[in-house]
Amino acid sequence: MRILFLGDIVGSPGVEFVKSALPVLRARENIDCVIANAENASAGSGMTPRTYRQLRQAGIDLVTMGDHIYKKLEITSVLGEDDRICRPANYPPEAPGRSFVLAALPNGVTVAAFCVLGRTYMRPVDCPFKAADAALAALAGQAKIVIVDAHAEATADKYLLAHHLKGRVAAVLGTHTHVPTADEQILPGGTAFQCDVGMCGPYDSILGRRIDRVLSTAISFVPSAFDVATGDVRLSGAIIDVDDATGKATAIRRIIVDERTLAHWNAVP
Numbered sequence: 001m002r003i004l005f006l007g008d009i010v011g012s013p014g015v016e017f018v019k020s021a022l023p024v025l026r027a028r029e030n031i032d033c034v035i036a037n038a039e040n041a042s043a044g045s046g047m048t049p050r051t052y053r054q055l056r057q058a059g060i061d062l063v064t065m066g067d068h069i070y071k072k073l074e075i076t077s078v079l080g081e082d083d084r085i086c087r088p089a090n091y092p093p094e095a096p097g098r099s100f101v102l103a104a105l106p107n108g109v110t111v112a113a114f115c116v117l118g119r120t121y122m123r124p125v126d127c128p129f130k131a132a133d134a135a136l137a138a139l140a141g142q143a144k145i146v147i148v149d150a151h152a153e154a155t156a157d158k159y160l161l162a163h164h165l166k167g168r169v170a171a172v173l174g175t176h177t178h179v180p181t182a183d184e185q186i187l188p189g190g191t192a193f194q195c196d197v198g199m200c201g202p203y204d205s206i207l208g209r210r211i212d213r214v215l216s217t218a219i220s221f222v223p224s225a226f227d228v229a230t231g232d233v234r235l236s237g238a239i240i241d242v243d244d245a246t247g248k249a250t251a252i253r254r255i256i257v258d259e260r261t262l263a264h265w266n267a268v269p
């Protein structure tokens with residue numbers, strides 16, 4: 001079966017583009033399951049229940065979050081009630097939300113996903129390796145296919161997690177840094193890996209935010225509102241082929257859809 005994993009969806013430009021591109025991409029690539037990191041979906045930081053519903057309606061089966069998870073506190077009601085969205089697995093037990101999520105798909109296959117945060121240049125959290133082990137132990141027997149969102153600042157954190165989990169999960173896919181890396185590979189044991197799958201949002205930006213605002217603050221140290229940018233919106237992620245009998249990945253491919261590509265697909269179906 002084929003899984004599409006989307007990197008951080010940023011602001012309304014990212015949400016709107018995913019809403020228009022995803023149905024087309026799903027059909028063109030015969031995607032069976034879509035997983036997305038949506039920690040930046042509402043105004044660039046956090047996600048509201050309304051945005052969550054929009055993303056689910058757009059065809060996203062499972063949603064992971066990251067360090068921005070509680071920036072829109074309204075999401076805690078969804079985190080408590082809905083079983084398709086999870087919080088980082090290495091947050092403390094008191095943190096609202098589930099440590100992993102499951103989707104029973106129409107093709108009869110169940111896919112699981114969870115997210116862990118890195119610890120380098122980020123707020124201190126529990127051990128991502130131990131948290132991943134605990135999530136896998138809790139998932140035992142529930143899903144053959146497990147996808148892990150490695151939400152980390154440092155590339156080494158993501159490589160370490162991928163090698164810790166190789167042969168035990170279908171894929172370890174990086175998010176949080178918003179810039180796609182060209183290192184997709186299948187690790188020994190059938191684990192697909194890409195250090196960062198890129199963001200779904202405006203690329204004419206500084207990681208999704210207005211260039212003028214971020215640049216002026218970086219130079220002058222005077223704070224400004226880092227509003228979400230608008231130009232050159234792209235969907236970015238990875239497509240992973242998984243053997244549903246074994247839960248092992250057989251292929252990984254980077255996918256980027258920009259506005260021109262989507263317009264072409266819509267003009268020439």
Ligand SMILES: [Fe+2]
Pocket residue numbers: 008039040066176177178
């Ligand atoms: Fe992000």
Ligand SMILES: [Fe+2]
Pocket residue numbers: 039066067068151176
């Ligand atoms: Fe993040």
